[in-house]
Every structure is written in C-alpha cells, then in structure tokens.
Amino acid sequence: MVFLLLVLVAAWRFKKNSEQSRRRVMQSARGSLPAVTILKPVHGMEARLEENLASFFQQDYPDFEIVIGARSADDPALAIAEKLRQRYPKVKSRIVISGPPPWPNAKVYTLDKMIALSNNDYFISSDSDVRVGADFLRNVIPPLFDRKLGLVSCLYRGDSAGDFWSSLEALGMSVEMPSGVVVADMLEGIRFALGPAVAFRRDALEAIGGISATAGYYSDDYVLGNKIWAAGYQVIFSHYIIHHVLTPRPVARTLGDQLRWMKSTRHSRPLGHLGSGLTFAMPFGILGLISAAALGHVYAGVGMFVAAFLNRLIQCLAVGWWLLRDSRAIRLCWIYPLRDLQGFLVWAASYASHDFYWRGEKYRFTRDGKIIAQSREAGA
Secondary structure (H helix, E strand, O other): OHHHHHHHHHHHHHHHHHHHHHHHHHOOOHHHOOOEEEEEEOOOOOOOHHHHHHHHHOOOOOOEEEEEEEOOOOOOHHHHHHHHHHHOOOOEEEEEEOOOOOOOOHHHHHHHHHHOOOOOOEEEEEOOOEEOOOOHHHHHOHHHHOOOEEEEEOOEEEEOOOOHHHHHHHHHHHHHHHHHHHHHHHHHOOOOOOOOEEEEEHHHHHHOOOHHHHOOEOOHHHHHHHHHHHOOOEEEEOOOOEEEEOOOOOHHHHHHHHHHHHHHHHHHOHHHHHHHHHOOOHHHHHHHHHHHHHOOOHHHHHHHHHHHHHHHHHHHHHHHHHHOOOOHHHHOHHHHHHHHHHHHHHHHHOOOOOEEEEOOEEEEEOOOOEEEEOOOOOOO
C-alpha cells in the first residue's frame, strides 16, 4: 500500500512535468534542430522488424542519418534494412558490419564501430524491437540543448505479440517498469537509462571515455546513464512514450528473458533490487489469505487478498492507462495481479544463479555487475 501511494504521487508528478516539457519542446524552432545520428544495431529477424525500422526512416526532422549495424554480413535483418534504404532514398543511411566482438557485450562493440563513422554531436541509440512516431526526434532532442543535461531516456508501452504470456509481459512493461522509474525520479532523481531508446550528446559520451566504458556489462543502457550522471550531467526521462514490440516465443523463452533482465537488475542495483521484493502485492495477499485462514480468520484473509488484488488494479489503471495511455491497461487490468505474482516469482528466482543465456551465448555475472562471455557460438 505504501508503494502504491508512492506510485500514484510520482505518476501525477511525472505527468505534470511531462506536460511542461512538451510545451518547451514545441517552442524550439525547426531551424535550431541539430543533425542527429540514429544508431540501430540489429541481430537476426524479429516480428514486425520492417515496421519498427521504417518508423525511424519516417521521422519528420530536418537533418538525420541512420546507421544500421550487425555482426556479420549474412545477418537476415540486413535484408530488411537494405529494403528500407531503397524505399527511403532521401534518408541518409548506411550499414556497418562490426565483425566478431572481442568485448563481452557484442552490441556495444557494434555501437562503437557505428559511432566512429558519425561526425554529428547528437545521437539516438535504439533497439531493433522499438517503434516510434514520426515526431520522435522532434521531441527527444531539444532537451539536450541544455548543456547540463547529458542523456534523455524514454518510457515505453509494451506491444503484445497476441498470445497470453506476451500480454502479461507487455502489461509489465507498461505498468511495472514505469512505476519504478517515476518513483525513483521522485525520490532520488534519474541516475540510469533504459535501452530501448536513449538520446545523448557526444561530449557526455566522451566524458565517460566513450561507449566502450559500458562494454563489460549486460545492462549497458543502465550503465551508460549511470556513468553520464556520475560524470556530472543530469539524466532525465522524456515526456515522449515509445513502443516496445514483443516477438512471439514459447513461454519458457519468455520467462527466461524476464529472468535474465531480473538478474541484470540484481547485479546493477543490488540493494534496490532487494528492496523491490516489497513492491509486489499479490504474494503478500496470498500469504495473508493462507495464514489468516489457518488461524480461523477466513474473512480477514479474504479481505487481505482482495485488498492486494485491488491494489494492482489501481496501479495498472493509474500508470498503464492514465500515465502511458495504453488502452490495454483498461481491458486487461484484471489480469495484471497475475503479472504481479509472476514478477515476484521471477524476482525470487533471480537469486538462484549468476549465469544466463543471451542470443545463443552463455554468460556469467560477476559481483561488480560485469559479465563474462563463457561461450560464443561461431557466427552468433
């Protein structure tokens, strides 16, 4: 209940600040907008990949280029990239082949090769499973005109693949993740970034020693924001909401991905991750129901369970629908309590080991949050 109250206050605060930020952005003259390089690392085919990449080619922005990077020239995602380059010939774009990665984080190695080819001072790094509106650049770049600000990150709505489990996961993206972000913003300010889309300037990147400073971590996005903050820059979340598009996959793969993300958070923010176990409601509602019933207080137990259930409904509506404008948060708010319970179980499982699999490769987290690549399949 305490966490829910914090979420409600923080969501109201974030929405109020976002409206002010949106008005300031719209006051920026189009002629003052700088050239931007969009960095899009890809790795294999994904659902709706063409639609996702196309949304970046369709930007209503005066001067931008798109750099698409892959490890190998035979990556199937490059066929989609080349198709879009032919469809949008007026958009400056290029493809970069990075080759086998010598760094633990292969994506960061590719990003390093991509950044080296750009002469621009403003960058967008975005995952391949992200879709944005045509006004994306117009909204996220102007805040960086403030030289005290080094990085802008974005909240995101989860776009379900259509099946039950991806619907649960998408709700988590639209409710659980932004709830934690807005509370963190209210209590201590933003000291990290979320990887789906980040905007930053070259001087902020150079202040931390370049993108290679994040090469030893799985959560390179979190570390990028944290290091830029530690270098003396402010880090914020934009008022602009993007789409995180899910790919259809078996339930075991879905849970495995969620477990990997939880393990990453555990090693990036160990104390914060431990405390997040208290932010779930349904496990405690179930515990109250069982323990009270065992003591003969059935109605009290049912009351605690219902209170937990309503708690998650309110959170889903307040954050998912009211703050992020995700209409599915209304239709599916009744299943969000199940997502809350699932999130708790994955959180508990995150303490079981330090190993994880990522794109066909086995890694291990070290105590300081870095990763060690224990196997690399040929051509992966």
